[in-house]
Amino acid sequence: MLTDSSSDAEYVQKLQRGQTDAFEILIRRHEKTIFNLVYRMLGDYDEAAETCQEVFLSAYRAIGQFRGDSNFSTWLYRIALNHATTRRKSMNTRQQRHVPLENTEPMSDPQPGPAESMEKNEIRETVQRALNGLSADDATVILLRDLQDVPYEEVARVLEVPVGTVKSRLHRARQALKSELASYFYAGRKAV
Amino acid sequence: MNCEEVSKHLTEYLDKTLDTAMTTRVATHVISCALCRAESSELADCVQQVAALPTIDPPLGFAQRVMAHIHDSEPQASVWQRLMAPLFGRVPIRFAATAAVAIIAITLYQTEQPLKQSNDVNVALRSEASPAPTHEKALASTSTTAATATKTPELSGSTAAQSKAAQAALAESSLRAAPVAPIPSQQLQPAAPAPIRAEAASGAEEKPEAPRRPPLRVQEVTTARESLPMLGDSRGFGAPVGAVSAMRQAAPRPAPLALERSTPLGDRVADFEFVVRRRSPQRRDIIEHLGGAEALQKSTEAENTPSSASRPSIGRAKIESIAEMRFYNVTPEHFEIFKKELAAEANIESEPKAWAKEIDAAKQADRHLLIKVTILPADHAPASR
Numbered sequence: 235m236l237t238d239s240s241s242d243a244e245y246v247q248k249l250q251r252g253q254t255d256a257f258e259i260l261i262r263r264h265e266k267t268i269f270n271l272v273y274r275m276l277g278d279y280d281e282a283a284e285t286c287q288e289v290f291l292s293a294y295r296a297i298g299q300f301r302g303d304s305n306f307s308t309w310l311y312r313i314a315l316n317h318a319t320t321r322r323k324s325m326n327t328r329q330q331r332h333v334p335l336e337n338t339e340p341m342s343d344p345q346p347g348p349a350e351s352m353e354k355n356e357i358r359e360t361v362q363r364a365l366n367g368l369s370a371d372d373a374t375v376i377l378l379r380d381l382q383d384v385p386y387e388e389v390a391r392v393l394e395v396p397v398g399t400v401k402s403r404l405h406r407a408r409q410a411l412k413s414e415l416a417s418y419f420y421a422g423r424k425a426v
Numbered sequence: 427m428n429c430e431e432v433s434k435h436l437t438e439y440l441d442k443t444l445d446t447a448m449t450t451r452v453a454t455h456v457i458s459c460a461l462c463r464a465e466s467s468e469l470a471d472c473v474q475q476v477a478a479l480p481t482i483d484p485p486l487g488f489a490q491r492v493m494a495h496i497h498d499s500e501p502q503a504s505v506w507q508r509l510m511a512p513l514f515g516r517v518p519i520r521f522a523a524t525a526a527v528a529i530i531a532i533t534l535y536q537t538e539q540p541l542k543q544s545n546d547v548n549v550a551l552r553s554e555a556s557p558a559p560t561h562e563k564a565l566a567s568t569s570t571t572a573a574t575a576t577k578t579p580e581l582s583g584s585t586a587a588q589s590k591a592a593q594a595a596l597a598e599s600s601l602r603a604a605p606v607a608p609i610p611s612q613q614l615q616p617a618a619p620a621p622i623r624a625e626a627a628s629g630a631e632e633k634p635e636a637p638r639r640p641p642l643r644v645q646e647v648t649t650a651r652e653s654l655p656m657l658g659d660s661r662g663f664g665a666p667v668g669a670v671s672a673m674r675q676a677a678p679r680p681a682p683l684a685l686e687r688s689t690p691l692g693d694r695v696a697d698f699e700f701v702v703r704r705r706s707p708q709r710r711d712i713i714e715h716l717g718g719a720e721a722l723q724k725s726t727e728a729e730n731t732p733s734s735a736s737r738p739s740i741g742r743a744k745i746e747s748i749a750e751m752r753f754y755n756v757t758p759e760h761f762e763i764f765k766k767e768l769a770a771e772a773n774i775e776s777e778p779k780a781w782a783k784e785i786d787a788a789k790q791a792d793r794h795l796l797i798k799v800t801i802l803p804a805d806h807a808p809a810s811r
Binding site (some may be wrong): 255257258261262266269270274275279283284286287290291294310313316357360361362365375376379380381383386404405408409411412415416 | 434438472474476482483484488490492495500652
């Protein structure tokens with residue numbers, strides 16, 4: 235969810251005038267949103283923390299180029315998604331080399347959790363794995379719309395595409411996610 | 427509405443962004459169609475599962491860590507940079523540089539102005555004082571300036587000041603030429619009216635507003651005077667009508683120095699050296715009491731030297747009893763004029779013998795001659811060297 239942009243604009247102006255401390259306030263305002271977006275894109279806490287730091291450092295270095303045509307949060311989302319996409323590609327390459335066992339296990343025979351919390355955790359992990367299995371474009375649009383609850387218009391500005399494209403891309407991404415989760419839900423229903 | 431149309435709108439239907447009519451149509455179909463109902467349900471589950479993902483907190487101290495990284499990566503600003511940061515943030519660097527250059531230029535100009543003014547006055551008066559026919563060319567520019575000033579009184583301040591100085595020079599020249607030099611310098615300014623003379627006197631009074639002049643032809647460079655401070659009469663020679671005395675009145679010197687002042691010529695050696703002796707005071711008194719023109723000259727001097735009224739007689743005696751050494755910058759063309767003027771104002775006791783070669787060399791090199799004049803006291807006065 236985007237924060238109040240008018241206040242952001244004031245701090246951005248201060249930062250552009252050389253008041254470095256104004257950036258700390260901007261970080262505190264947006265760190266949680268950006269971190270969750272990046273974390274869900276990557277599915278790894280440490281990678282997300284490192285990537286998120288790069289995002290804010292990049293924003294700091296490029297703050298002089300920010301003209302205020304869009305909200306600061308929109309601009310920050312764009313930087314975060316660029317960094318996350320790049321990191322995601324490099325992570326996929328590393329995972330293909332190491333081939334972790336958990337990703338190769340079929341989800342057709344999941345172990346039912348002994349408790350409800352265990353089941354919730356399992357569902358979360360499954361959803362995260364499903365997100366990891368999507369393309370970066372599909373994951374991006376789902377996370378912006380369904381996780382961050384960003385309006386279509388704002389998603390269109392972040393992705394720099396028309397609103398119609400956002401809708402069609404979201405429909406396609408949800409279908410892909412449903413396919414990723416189908417075996418789990420099917421098995422779950424069978425188990426239940 | 428068929429299943430295909432419903433599938434197109436299913437995403438917006440789940441997000442509740444369809445208008446009411448479309449929402450009703452899609453809902454009606456979903457309720458009646460098992461396939462579309464299943465599809466809608468599964469997609470809604472997906473959306474719900476993603477939305478239900480918990481919010482993860484970033485690492486503790488994340489913001490501080492980022493800020494520390496920023497501070498570490500930036501070069502430490504010096505105290506000067508910190509002080510000037512607000513200024514440079516608002517003022518373009520080009521404008522600041524231009525302003526700095528302008529300030530320096532103005533400062534240099536103002537520093538140089540007094541020396542230039544003093545030199546200009548000296549040159550003008552000396553040049554115009556010469557009665558020799560060859561000097562008329564040199565006078566032309568000054569006369570033109572004076573005439574222009576007479577015709578156009580609305581000239582700017584600096585030009586008016588120049589004109590006044592020129593008129594003062596011409597007035598004094600005409601006064602001096604009558605008794606001393608037979609060549610009538612009045613011909614140069616034959617109809618010099620009384621107002622001009624009066625203006626000349628008042629122009630000489632405006633010493634602080636020293637005028638600018640055309641290019642230098644003769645320039646007195648340095649003076650070395652022994653021991654005594656300058657009291658009252660500041661003349662260099664015994665004769666009262668010399669160009670040197672006119673220079674004194676147009677631009678008074680600062681207090682004399684025991685040693686030579688620094689000069690723009692540095693340590694250059696004089697091309698020629700004259701040794702002259704002051705004429706006796708008696709001779710000067712005779713000259714001073716000549717005719718009405720002299721009376722005007724005298725009154726002009728009296729106005730220009732406020733302390734002369736109360737000048738003690740012992741001061742004049744002391745002035746004339748000391749030796750003095752002066753340096754002059756003279757163009758090669760005006761060497762003869764300088765020599766004649768020097769002879770008219772003092773007794774030459776020693777002068778250079780072979781000077782033609784040196785003058786030719788100076789002409790070829792397009793440089794001024796540096797002439798050293800040692801002024802000895804009058805015969806009856808004891809030298810205080």
